[in-house]
Amino acid sequence: PRYRIATIPGDGIGMEVVPEGIRVLEAVGRRFDIEFQWDHFDWSCAHYRTHGEMMPDDGLARIRHHDAIFLGAVGFPGVPDHVSLWGLLIPIRRQFRQYIALRPVRLLRGMTSPLAGRTAKDIDFYVVRENNEGEYSEVGGRLFRGTEREMAMQEAVFTRTGTDAVMRYAFELARKRPRKHVTSATKSNGIVHTMPFWDERFASVKQAYPDVSADQYHIDILAAHFVMNPDRFDVVVASNLFGDILSDLGPAVAGSLGIAPGANINPEREFPSMFEPVHGSAPDIAGQGIANPIGQIWSGAMMLEHLGHADAAKAVVDAIETVLGDPASCTRDLGGTASTRECGAAIAIAAAA
Amino acid sequence: PRYRIATIPGDGIGMEVVPEGIRVLEAVGRRFDIEFQWDHFDWSCAHYRTHGEMMPDDGLARIRHHDAIFLGAVGFPGVPDHVSLWGLLIPIRRQFRQYIALRPVRLLRGMTSPLAGRTAKDIDFYVVRENNEGEYSEVGGRLFRGTEREMAMQEAVFTRTGTDAVMRYAFELARKRPRKHVTSATKSNGIVHTMPFWDERFASVKQAYPDVSADQYHIDILAAHFVMNPDRFDVVVASNLFGDILSDLGPAVAGSLGIAPGANINPEREFPSMFEPVHGSAPDIAGQGIANPIGQIWSGAMMLEHLGHADAAKAVVDAIETVLGDPASCTRDLGGTASTRECGAAIAIAAAA
Ligand SMILES: CC(C)[C@H](C(=O)O)[C@@H](O)C(=O)O
Numbered sequence: 223p224r225y226r227i228a229t230i231p232g233d234g235i236g237m238e239v240v241p242e243g244i245r246v247l248e249a250v251g252r253r254f255d256i257e258f259q260w261d262h263f264d265w266s267c268a269h270y271r272t273h274g275e276m277m278p279d280d281g282l283a284r285i286r287h288h289d290a291i292f293l294g295a296v297g298f299p300g301v302p303d304h305v306s307l308w309g310l311l312i313p314i315r316r317q318f319r320q321y322i323a324l325r326p327v328r329l330l331r332g333m334t335s336p337l338a339g340r341t342a343k344d345i346d347f348y349v350v351r352e353n354n355e356g357e358y359s360e361v362g363g364r365l366f367r368g369t370e371r372e373m374a375m376q377e378a379v380f381t382r383t384g385t386d387a388v389m390r391y392a393f394e395l396a397r398k399r400p401r402k403h404v405t406s407a408t409k410s411n412g413i414v415h416t417m418p419f420w421d422e423r424f425a426s427v428k429q430a431y432p433d434v435s436a437d438q439y440h441i442d443i444l445a446a447h448f449v450m451n452p453d454r455f456d457v458v459v460a461s462n463l464f465g466d467i468l469s470d471l472g473p474a475v476a477g478s479l480g481i482a483p484g485a486n487i488n489p490e491r492e493f494p495s496m497f498e499p500v501h502g503s504a505p506d507i508a509g510q511g512i513a514n515p516i517g518q519i520w521s522g523a524m525m526l527e528h529l530g531h532a533d534a535a536k537a538v539v540d541a542i543e544t545v546l547g548d549p550a551s552c553t554r555d556l557g558g559t560a561s562t563r564e565c566g567a568a569i570a571i572a573a574a575a
Numbered sequence: 576p577r578y579r580i581a582t583i584p585g586d587g588i589g590m591e592v593v594p595e596g597i598r599v600l601e602a603v604g605r606r607f608d609i610e611f612q613w614d615h616f617d618w619s620c621a622h623y624r625t626h627g628e629m630m631p632d633d634g635l636a637r638i639r640h641h642d643a644i645f646l647g648a649v650g651f652p653g654v655p656d657h658v659s660l661w662g663l664l665i666p667i668r669r670q671f672r673q674y675i676a677l678r679p680v681r682l683l684r685g686m687t688s689p690l691a692g693r694t695a696k697d698i699d700f701y702v703v704r705e706n707n708e709g710e711y712s713e714v715g716g717r718l719f720r721g722t723e724r725e726m727a728m729q730e731a732v733f734t735r736t737g738t739d740a741v742m743r744y745a746f747e748l749a750r751k752r753p754r755k756h757v758t759s760a761t762k763s764n765g766i767v768h769t770m771p772f773w774d775e776r777f778a779s780v781k782q783a784y785p786d787v788s789a790d791q792y793h794i795d796i797l798a799a800h801f802v803m804n805p806d807r808f809d810v811v812v813a814s815n816l817f818g819d820i821l822s823d824l825g826p827a828v829a830g831s832l833g834i835a836p837g838a839n840i841n842p843e844r845e846f847p848s849m850f851e852p853v854h855g856s857a858p859d860i861a862g863q864g865i866a867n868p869i870g871q872i873w874s875g876a877m878m879l880e881h882l883g884h885a886d887a888a889k890a891v892v893d894a895i896e897t898v899l900g901d902p903a904s905c906t907r908d909l910g911g912t913a914s915t916r917e918c919g920a921a922i923a924i925a926a927a928a
């Protein structure tokens with residue numbers, strides 16, 4: 223098969239790691255008979271500086287019919303977040319109904335967790351985050367601006383449609399995993415309107431999955447258990463904000479924050495899904511050729527899986543694990559000596575073999 | 576001096592650990608010439624079952640003029656959170672303007688952190704949480720209840736008065752510490768109304784503290800740094816919800832979630848402040864005499880500090896550290912063999928010496 227992929231390298235190290243992702247996908251594609259057409263889009267903070275916008279007005283229409291979006295990172299000092307994120311990343315997530323943000327939390331072979339005594343079998347779960355509504359709402363504003371009485375308000379909005387959909391996705395995912403367990407992140411003891419609603423929907427949706435076990439924790443103690451008992455989790459489902467926190471905390475616990483992948487998924491496939499590493503544009507090291515490309519490459523593996531090529535995806539993750547065992551092929555952040563390209567090339571070779 | 580303390584043991588193990596807190600405070604009081612009058616209030620889920628309410632109508636008036644409140648834990652299976660918490664804990668926090676929740680994150684001598692290679696000097700900071708407003712708001716509700724179109728809304732409300740006050744408290748606290756550093760927990764890249772306001776107020780308040788250094792992190796990466804770099808923090812200031820999460824995550828990282836103390840403070844001293852352990856009522860082990868009383872005792876040390884007895888407070892924490900080195904005086908959760916009373920008695924003896 224042949225896929226049309228829209229690539230958006232974005233800013234900073236995004237421009238360095240996306241080519242390595244492509245290199246690896248090309249290599250594994252040759253092995254598994256998958257062809258890619260890469261269409262590049264230079265939408266970024268640099269684009270904003272020249273054109274006054276992160277992407278052209280018809281940007282979304284131009285990538286609407288691609289099979290997937292492969293994104294590096296956006297954001298650069300001097301361009302405020304409400305421009306770089308709310309002008310590119312968030313519109314793509316919302317307009318393409320990518321209402322699932324999926325992030326694996328895995329302690330890969332060759333990596334070290336900051337937790338004492340933990341090995342690969344102890345940390346292997348997914349965070350499923352609601353990615354379109356909830357606490358990330360544009361509803362709200364200020365009163366008495368600039369005075370002593372000033373206040374800011376922000377409305378969180380949880381719909382049954384959105385809540386049920388992310389929960390069903392989590393249960394379907396758990397069904398495919400050996401442990402078949404879903405944990406819900408709640409805070410119904412403190413957030414008295416939206417979170418009791420979240421709990422009600424969780425209780426209702428789980429009825430349809432009698433083969434999957436389920437439990438729930440308040441977000442405060444859940445975050446604590448990520449550290450104390452990461453082996454307890456299989457699939458964790460969370461609201462937009464709680465999922466944002468847990469999907470950074472999880473990789474931190476697994477020692478993989480710098481290499482973790484992310485997928486923004488439209489499960490119905492009405493629109494392209496988007497694959498991007500968890501790390502940002504890292505302006506402090508951009509342009510030096512030392513950025514770690516593994517987060518981008520692992521995101522490429524998630525894209526392969528989404529496109530239906532689980533075997534090719536596995537070959538990429540296996541190749542990453544192989545290279546993680548060889549300091550000469552790892553970048554400096556992992557204690558190695560390789561450049562971004564050398565690391566990418568080593569993974570490409572391993573993935574093609 | 577002599578203090579009138581309102582004690583509310585509450586539910587479950589609260590009733591077992593509060594007496595040990597009192598025992599230690601009496602012992603250290605004899606040494607430092609501090610007298611206590613303990614007035615007991617049986618407000619609890621048991622009270623609710625008999626009287627239909629967690630505390631009497633004039634409950635708050637009855638403890639209004641005490642010097643402090645010493646609380647165990649509230650909540651029991653069968654009594655919903657909106658009764659047990661919103662009928663006792665939250666009203667005390669709000670009506671007595673306890674707008675600061677203060678929690679120390681410390682790796683005590685004798686304890687083990689789940690993090691590899693961390694020692695006491697690496698984990699020693701405070702989480703300062705806004706405790707009266709923000710995301711814990713009663714403003715909100717449902718639309719289209721019971722239908723497919725159902726939605727729940729929740730308004731977060733941040734006032735300049737409330738935001739500035741918690742930030743000033745954090746800077747004042749940092750000023751008294753050797754490192755003099757404040758970290759703000761934000762999410763202004765995703766929560767577009769309240770969090771940019773939070774950042775503005777932080778930038779404004781810090782002007783008044785040129786002797787204190789400051790930085791800020793988005794809550795997702797901040798939670799990750801609690802695990803990766805706990806040594807980076809001195810005083811962390813956060814909104815009600817973010818502070819709730821961080822003040823469980825912090826103790827988890829320090830290996831102290833089961834023994835961590837908490838203070839709900841009214842800095843102006845118009846009303847009594849309240850001291851309570853982080854742990855809950857633990858119905859699963861209640862009534863067996865095996866609960867760990869250290870969280871309650873450490874909360875007593877925070878109460879002493881609040882009442883102006885830093886030396887007596889230090890004696891209590893030192894006594895806790897001494898006993899943590901002796902398994903025969905520790906409870907089972909810490910691998911020891913002692914009962915709740917034996918542990919409390921050992922700390923009382925060490926604190927009096
Ligand atoms: C019980 C609950 C309402 C409470 C909170 O979220 O404030 C608790 O988690 C705490 O931190 O004291």
Ligand SMILES: CC(C)[C@H](C(=O)O)[C@@H](O)C(=O)O
Pocket residue numbers: 307466764765795
């Ligand atoms: C950049 C920011 C808006 C974003 C989010 O909070 O969603 C990021 O943290 C992420 O998780 O992709």
